[in-house]
Every structure is written in structure tokens, then in C-alpha cells.
């Protein structure tokens with residue numbers, strides 16, 4: 001009897017030991033499998049968005065905004081473009097029902113804008129033909145969205161062909177060792193004022209580098225037909241501020257936004273996440289509002305102002321030249337907005353009326369060029385607060401008087417996947433806006 005009891009006690013002990021060891025083994029496996037999964041979360045082949053949908057939601061009160069933010073925090077949706085009353089969201093096919101129920105239960109109206117994102121991506125960019133390359137000496141067209149190599153090839157060609165007029169500066173390199181280039185276009189007149197134009201800070205906003213290269217093409221080949229105030233300006237133009245992200249949006253993930261530097265995993269529960277939002281990384285009121293401290297978030301502002309190679313290169317170049325800066329124009333998409341500071345909070349500059357007047361003239365010029373209505377206003381109160389933006393830094397630190405962020409087409413029909421057939425119309429209206437801002441800069 002005693003022996004029997006002893007036997008059971010020993011058996012019990014052995015079993016519990018086995019259970020304990022299997023738990024530890026499991027938890028090790030768990031850690032292991034989490035690691036593998038995190039590694040797998042970084043895709044190596046093109047992300048497929050079949051069945052993903054874009055919905056436009058109407059947000060008319062704070063409760064609505066809370067619901068959307070909660071869906072976003074649970075990973076059920078991603079947010080796209082939006083403003084204070086409406087937000088476009090991306091919904092994964094497995095979450096369609098749950099998200100629809102949540103919206104309905106909270107009286108949030110929505111409609112489906114894109115019912116299959118993958119199809120929209122496939123329809124967006126026709127293949128590039130290089131028929132013109134021999135004749136024009138570069139590969140650039142405004143019928144397709146081009147890769148960074150074509151864009152660098154284009155501005156390098158201009159600098160070689162028109163050395164008295166165009167000069168390329170390589171202002172830095174990215175984490176993946178790509179060049180960041182700026183084209184200076186100048187007739188060399190003493191006393192010219194300087195204007196900075198950039199594009200491609202956010203990887204997925206493909207219309208932005210397309211429009212900026214169109215403006216370059218116009219300034220180089222057609223400047224004689226432009227008014228005098230356009231001719232006597234030093235232009236510094238950076239068509240692709242985020243080449244790593246832009247390339248990644250072509251090769252792996254069409255809707256990637258940030259740059260591609262891996263973040264410190266200890267800041268995010270040992271999850272390895274890539275990229276900083278460059279337009280939250282500039283050093284004026286950095287980190288205040290509308291930016292995330294989570295390295296996995298799409299609006300992650302970095303560990304400190306100018307922590308990123310791209311924003312740092314831009315800062316050092318702009319502050320290192322003797323240029324007489326008067327205007328800053330950053331092209332983004334989408335939503336059709338002309339925005340001026342401040343972005344970090346709902347406040348305006350002391351000279352905001354000057355910026356507002358010029359923005360209204362630019363908006364009128366866009367309509368006169370056949371374009372749609374662009375909404376005008378200070379960034380934070382028109383869209384949402386977002387600290388660390390390049391336009392705030394250009395205004396607040398460099399004192400470029402006319403500092404704008406222009407959100408190009410469209411208003412959400414295609415969002416980030418605007419078909420390439422819209423490049424030329426969007427570029428023409430953007431050029432009309434640039435003329436108005438340059439005229440103001442020339443008189444500032």
C-alpha cells in the first residue's frame with residue numbers, strides 16, 4: 001500500500017516535471033515562432049492586395065474618430081488619406097465583416113471606393129517603353145511612373161547637357177546606400193532668390209516625383225517661355241527624397257510610406273520594424289502631435305529630430321548653402337490641398353495672411369489650368385496636427401517665407417494608386433501653382 005502511494009507520488013512528480021518542462025519548451029518555441037513570424041512579416045516578394053478594399057468613412061464626431069482609431073490599433077484597418085471629417089481606410093478581406101459591423105453599430109457612414117486594391121495597383125502603371133531613349137538621351141516620360149534610376153538618369157543627363165544651367169548635387173546617401181540628389185537650375189544671375197521644391201518624401205505617393213520631374217523638364221526646356229520672375233530664380237529641386245522607400249514601394253509593397261532603415265527592436269517589444277516617417281522627423285516642434293513613438297507605426301517620427309539620413313542630408317544642404325531662400329514647396333499626395341504652417345498644432349504664423357493670399361492665388365491658377373478645387377488652409381487645422389513636418393521646419397527654422405505642402409490629386413477615388421494617365425494633368429496644375437508661389441518669392 002505505502003509503496004503504491006509512493007509510486008503514485010513519484011509518478012505525479014514526474015508528470016508535473018514533464019508538464020513544466022513542456023511549458024518551458026513551448027514558451028521557447030513560442031519565442032522562436034514569434035521570431036520567425038516577425039522575420040516573415042518582412043515580405044521578400046511583392047505584397048498582393050487582392051480583395052483589400054478602400055472605404056471612405058464619414059467622421060462627424062469624436063466618438064467616430066475613437067472607433068476608427070480603435071480599429072486601427074487592433075490592426076483591423078490601415079488609414080489612408082483624410083481630413084477632419086472624412087477618412088479613407090484600407091480593409092483586409094478577412095476583416096471586411098467585422099469592420100463593417102463596427103462601423104454600422106457606431107452609425108459611421110461609409111462607401112467602398114476601391115473594391116479590389118490589387119486590381120487598382122495593376123491598372124495604375126502601364127509598362128514603360130524606352131522608344132524615346134535614343135532620341136532624347138534619357139528614359140523619363142510622363143506617361144508612366146518611373147523608378148529612381150530613370151529619375152537620376154534624367155537629372156544627370158540635364159546636368160551633362162546644360163552644364164551652365166543645371167548642376168546635380170548628391171546631398172547624401174540612404175541607409176541602403178542610394179544617392180539622394182538635388183538638381184539646381186539657375187541662369188546664374190547675381191541676386192536671384194532661391195526656391196526649394198521636393199517630392200517623394202513619402203514612398204507610396206508616386207504622383208509626387210512624377211510631377212516634380214515634369215516641373216524640372218518645363219524649367220529646363222521651356223524657361224524662355226516663362227515670365228521673367230520664373231527665369232530669375234535659383235531652383236533647388238529634389239524629386240525623390242526617400243529613394244529607399246520609393247524603390248520598396250515599386251518592388252515589394254506598393255503602399256509603403258516611410259524610409260527603410262530598421263528600427264531598434266528594444267523600442268517596440270523586440271519586434272523588428274522598419275522605417276521612419278521622414279515628414280515627422282524634421283526639427284521644429286518635433287514630436288509634439290500627430291506623430292507616433294512606436295517604431296512600427298506608419299507615422300513614427302524617429303528617435304530624435306533628423307535621426308534619418310534623408311532629412312539630415314536635406315537640412316545640412318539647405319543650411320549649408322548661401323542661397324537666398326524665399327520659398328519651400330513639398331509635393332505629397334493625396335487630397336488636393338495647399339497647406340501652409342503650422343502643422344504641429346492649430347496655430348498660424350504672424351505673416352499667415354501673405355501665405356494665405358498666395359495659396360488662394362495658386363488655387364485659382366490651378367482651376368484656370370483646368371484643375372479641380374484644392375482646399376486651402378493652415379495644415380493642422382485643415383487636415384490634422386502633424387509635428388516634425390518639413391514645411392514647419394522650412395518656415396520656423398530656415399525662415400523660408402512661402403512654405404507650402406501641396407497634396408496633389410486625387411480626392412480619394414484612386415488615392416495613392418492614381419493611374420499614370422493623370423500625371424500630365426496633375427503636373428500642369430501643379431506648375432500653375434508653382435508659378436504663383438515663385439512670383440511671390442521673387443518679390444519677398
Ligand SMILES: [Zn+2]
Pocket residue numbers: 201202205279332333
Ligand atoms: Zn505624404
